[in-house]
Amino acid sequence: MSLTAWIRRARTPEPVPVRREIAVFEPADLFDIEIKDNPETNPVLCCTGDSAGAAAFNALWLKRIASSGRYAAAVSVRGQGGTPAADGGPEARAHDVVQAAVTVPRQTVLIGHGEGAAWAALAAGRYPAAGLVLVSPQRFPKQLPKPVGEPPILLVVSESETQSKEVQAVADEYGITPLTFAGAPDDVFKGAPAEGLLDAVLSWLDAQKR
Amino acid sequence: MQEYSSQAAYDRGEAVCVIGAGASGLIAVKNLRENGFEVDCYERDTVLGGLWNPQNQHSPLYPNTHLVTSRSQTEIPDFPMPDDWPDYPSAAQMLEYLTSYAKHFGLSEHIWYGSEISHLETVEGARFEVVVKPAAGSAARRLRYGAVIIATGHHWAPNLPSYPGLDDFRGTVMHSSQLKDPSRLRGKHVLVIGGGNSGVDIACEAAVNAASCVHSVRRGSWHLPKYLGGEPSDYALARLASRPKLLRRFLTDRILKGPKRLAQRMGIETPGHGPGDEEPVRNGRYLEHVGDGSIKRRGEVARFDGYDVAFADGTEIRPDLVVLATGYQPKIACVAPELLGGTRDQPAPKLFARMFSPKAQTLAVAGLVEPGVGVLPIVHWQTHAIARWLQVRKSDPERAESFKLQVNAESSHNAVSAADDSPRRRLVVDAEEYLASLGRIIDTLEQEPAK
Ligand SMILES: Cc1cc2nc3c(=O)[nH]c(=O)nc-3n(C[C@H](O)[C@H](O)[C@H](O)COP(=O)(O)OP(=O)(O)OC[C@H]3O[C@@H](n4cnc5c(N)ncnc54)[C@H](O)[C@@H]3O)c2cc1C
Ligand SMILES: NC(=O)c1ccc[n+]([C@@H]2O[C@H](COP(=O)([O-])OP(=O)(O)OC[C@H]3O[C@@H](n4cnc5c(N)ncnc54)[C@H](OP(=O)(O)O)[C@@H]3O)[C@@H](O)[C@H]2O)c1
Numbered sequence: 001m002s003l004t005a006w007i008r009r010a011r012t013p014e015p016v017p018v019r020r021e022i023a024v025f026e027p028a029d030l031f032d033i034e035i036k037d038n039p040e041t042n043p044v045l046c047c048t049g050d051s052a053g054a055a056a057f058n059a060l061w062l063k064r065i066a067s068s069g070r071y072a073a074a075v076s077v078r079g080q081g082g083t084p085a086a087d088g089g090p091e092a093r094a095h096d097v098v099q100a101a102v103t104v105p106r107q108t109v110l111i112g113h114g115e116g117a118a119w120a121a122l123a124a125g126r127y128p129a130a131g132l133v134l135v136s137p138q139r140f141p142k143q144l145p146k147p148v149g150e151p152p153i154l155l156v157v158s159e160s161e162t163q164s165k166e167v168q169a170v171a172d173e174y175g176i177t178p179l180t181f182a183g184a185p186d187d188v189f190k191g192a193p194a195e196g197l198l199d200a201v202l203s204w205l206d207a208q209k210r
Numbered sequence: 211m212q213e214y215s216s217q218a219a220y221d222r223g224e225a226v227c228v229i230g231a232g233a234s235g236l237i238a239v240k241n242l243r244e245n246g247f248e249v250d251c252y253e254r255d256t257v258l259g260g261l262w263n264p265q266n267q268h269s270p271l272y273p274n275t276h277l278v279t280s281r282s283q284t285e286i287p288d289f290p291m292p293d294d295w296p297d298y299p300s301a302a303q304m305l306e307y308l309t310s311y312a313k314h315f316g317l318s319e320h321i322w323y324g325s326e327i328s329h330l331e332t333v334e335g336a337r338f339e340v341v342v343k344p345a346a347g348s349a350a351r352r353l354r355y356g357a358v359i360i361a362t363g364h365h366w367a368p369n370l371p372s373y374p375g376l377d378d379f380r381g382t383v384m385h386s387s388q389l390k391d392p393s394r395l396r397g398k399h400v401l402v403i404g405g406g407n408s409g410v411d412i413a414c415e416a417a418v419n420a421a422s423c424v425h426s427v428r429r430g431s432w433h434l435p436k437y438l439g440g441e442p443s444d445y446a447l448a449r450l451a452s453r454p455k456l457l458r459r460f461l462t463d464r465i466l467k468g469p470k471r472l473a474q475r476m477g478i479e480t481p482g483h484g485p486g487d488e489e490p491v492r493n494g495r496y497l498e499h500v501g502d503g504s505i506k507r508r509g510e511v512a513r514f515d516g517y518d519v520a521f522a523d524g525t526e527i528r529p530d531l532v533v534l535a536t537g538y539q540p541k542i543a544c545v546a547p548e549l550l551g552g553t554r555d556q557p558a559p560k561l562f563a564r565m566f567s568p569k570a571q572t573l574a575v576a577g578l579v580e581p582g583v584g585v586l587p588i589v590h591w592q593t594h595a596i597a598r599w600l601q602v603r604k605s606d607p608e609r610a611e612s613f614k615l616q617v618n619a620e621s622s623h624n625a626v627s628a629a630d631d632s633p634r635r636r637l638v639v640d641a642e643e644y645l646a647s648l649g650r651i652i653d654t655l656e657q658e659p660a661k
Contacts, residue, residue: 003591003649006287010587011449014282017293099293107315128244128288148288149244 001126001148009126015092021082022100023054025062025072035067042130042210043071043108045101049115049138053080056189061198068202073108075100077119090115090141094122101127109151109210111201113188114138124151131210133201136161136185137170144173152208156197158185179204219339224356225250226600227340229327229544232260233308233586234361234577237286238593240315242359245597250353251317252342254326258312261365262304264390270365270408270538273392273415275301278407278492280442284584286311287591297442327544330358336572357572357600359593364540364578364637371403371536375514379532386412386535394531395419401519401529403511405431409535410493416533417504424527428510430479433472435494438465443492444583447485451642476500477507488638489582540578540637549573558636562617563651564644565592571603581641588641591648598655609655616654620647 027037044065050056053076065072077096079085086092097119101108109131112120117137124132125145132153147153155178157167162180171178179200183193224247228238231253242249255266264271276298277284284299285291289311295303312318328343328350338358342351368385376383386408389395392415400416402409405427416423438446450461462484470480476497481488499505510522520526540558547553551560551568559578560568567573574596577589602609 001288003645003652006587007452007645010282010287011445011452014293019294095293098290102289102292102310102314105313126288126290 001145005125005145015078015088015095016086018078018084018086018096020078020096020100021054021076021080022103023058023062023074025066027066027069027071030063030066032067035069037071038069039106041068041070041205043073043104043106044111044205045097045104045108046072046074046111046113047077047097047100047116047119048074048113049117050113050189051080053077053083055081059190060194061189064195064198065202068206070205071105071108073100073104077116090118090122090139093119094126097123098127101129109133109205111135112137114185121145121147124148131205131208133204134170135188135197135201137166140166140170152210154179154201154204156181156200158183158187158193161185219352219354221354222248222250222356224248226357226359227252227327227330227338227353227355228359228361229330229340230260230361230363231255231258231321231323232361232363232577233262234363234589234593235260235359236308236312236317237586237589238359238361238576238596239317239320240311241590241593241597242600243315243317243320245601247597247600249320250355251321252325252327252340253321253323254343256323258318258321259305259308260363262301262308264301264305268366268387270387271301272386272389272408272412273395275411277301277304278436279444279584280436283442283444283448284586286586289314298436330545332549332570332573336570338570338572357574359574359576359596360542360545361576361589362542362544365538367539367541368534369537369539370534373511373514375516378516379514379519380517381528381530381532383532383534386533389533392419397421398530399528400424401426401527401532402535403532404535404537405429405491406535406537407489407491407493408537409533410491410496412533412535413505414493414495414499417499420531422506423499423504424506424508424529426508426511426521430473430481431488432469432480432485432490433478433497434466434469434485434490434492436492437494438469448583472497485582487582487640488635489580542575542578545573550575562621563595563647564621564639565596566599566617572600574599578637579639579644580635580637581639581644583641588644588648591645591652595648595651595655598652602655613651613654617651620651 027035046057048056054074057074062072076083077093107130110120110129111133113135115138117134118140124147128149129151131151134155136157153174157178159180161167181197187193226242226247226249228235228251231251235251239249239251257263257265261270280297281291291307326343327340329341330338333339338355340353344350395416396419398420399422400420401424402413403426413425434443450458473480508521512520512522517528518526547557549569552558562568564579565574576592581588
């Protein structure tokens, strides 16, 4: 974040605070003595544009991430799942993501799906994420902030999306090549495509040593 | 770190040494690590958080200390405080916040507690040797670093005024930093000396807890309530700062009219300059206590006499307890004043852009400013700039040159008027101008060169 961007934000009214629903799954919650919280790895915080919010990650993601020894969390931004609705556009939702990120015990990776990818990208402009993972991004802001602290960035899209202008634009913006997963953009929460996608994300994270 | 003998210095290569694990030191460690530096941070106490930690042996916190700057103006730019916290968090919350910052970014593993740096000097050109003061019975440790950032704070050495007869005074005298427990005020006739934020806050505590409270203040100052126009005052005023100059002045005058009139009614002069030029007093309760008579204001103290205290106007009172809320002497003891641009006779640092040593390229000080607004964001941008400079210095000689020219130029902006001999007022910066200056410095260090 640039100093000017910070000054601007510090002088605009803060979004109305909401009581945010945050789902957490820690390696210890798996009751598997083989799996331990690995403090060398960074936690992961997820958000999605899906109206279910944090709950969308319950079925598969959180447990799967925790099995890799990582602290796993997901947040419902204003108006999703158990978080009450409140005023504010994408910036306010990014604020919700940042507020959730600072409650995670260690510097966290941000994973955003769909419109949630846009919020995660905005959040990474204010908070030094340990990594930024964008899954099938939608409604991405035209003006993207430069991520704080130069985190590694991963863009994952379904095969059908690879040619979309939006995906191209995001890839160009960050100067990265998207990774693809088999299946439709909405197949990310359960089933075989979701498992494949998660495996790809987790092995990328491991490779970053994050 | 490995063991090292007492004679040979242990060489930490290009690692950076940060002195102090208060807010400024923590922010420095985080930003240096983020920019790829190895860091060792030395803290003389056994805890982090500096003055916000009541367990720090020398903590100047007094009963019921709350922030005087509001949450959104105080939080570190890339690590906000929880948004369900009050507008003005307590000292305990401030410590909780700094602790979670340290935990979140894994800073503790880089901090060496119980390690006071007693001395540092340049070696091999731009490198430093630091001496860690020995604990009882062991030898001093010496280590070498590529760079040093001093973040030792400036609220540790009480500024103690002298008055005729003070030594023989029969009541109790203590500095504001020694008060700690509010019960010490209970039932006492209290005299508070000093009109800064400490003096005013303590006078308010005395107004409700003590038998009586007299407050001695030697000159006028701005008194701002904690809220203006329905918003935290610092936020309300900062917002106006983005307006064009004339409009800004008009709106600022308008918003400050009420507080100014109230202060006048209580017999307090408002200085000619605006509240941005010097730390304003921010306390909404004070003037009400003056208004209901529970705080009685007096001018300067002339002398102490047995049980009595006489004021310059000839009046006398007989206090049980005198609290000297007369501020602090900024002191940096671990380095020769020359390295920070001072002299033996005039040891006050004269830094480039209020942070860079004019003598050594790899020595900087973080947090040595009184900006009258939240200090942490300023330190964040200072240490961001320092970290970038340390990178650029090595990797980009051309940019390093333009940086040097620029910090030189920036430094003349905030030159201190020689007439101002008060140690604290020498640290005052206009936040608006200083932030703009930091912004230009960071741009020079980061922006793509113009084609
Ligand atoms: C009563 C009071 C209230 C304040 N309220 C506000 C407020 O509302 N808002 C605001 O923004 N600011 C406020 N401030 C300003 C405050 O200075 C900053 O908020 C901030 O805490 C400064 O942190 P620092 O790290 O620079 O200094 P400090 O907190 O003083 O930390 C310096 C650290 O360095 C250590 N140290 C010192 N010398 C050595 C050495 N030689 N070797 C090793 N370690 C050493 C000390 O033990 C300490 O831990 C207040 C200050 C006071 C005194
Ligand atoms: N709640 C909070 O967040 C909070 C609370 C307290 C302090 N602080 C901060 O901590 C810092 C220190 O504050 P502080 O109030 O302790 O100190 P300060 O701001 O330096 O104020 C010291 C006061 O004592 C007076 N004084 C100094 N020497 C004197 C003398 N010889 N005789 C009579 N009066 C004398 C000064 O008057 P002159 O101006 O005429 O020299 C001034 O009014 C400031 O940055 C302050 O904002 C914050």
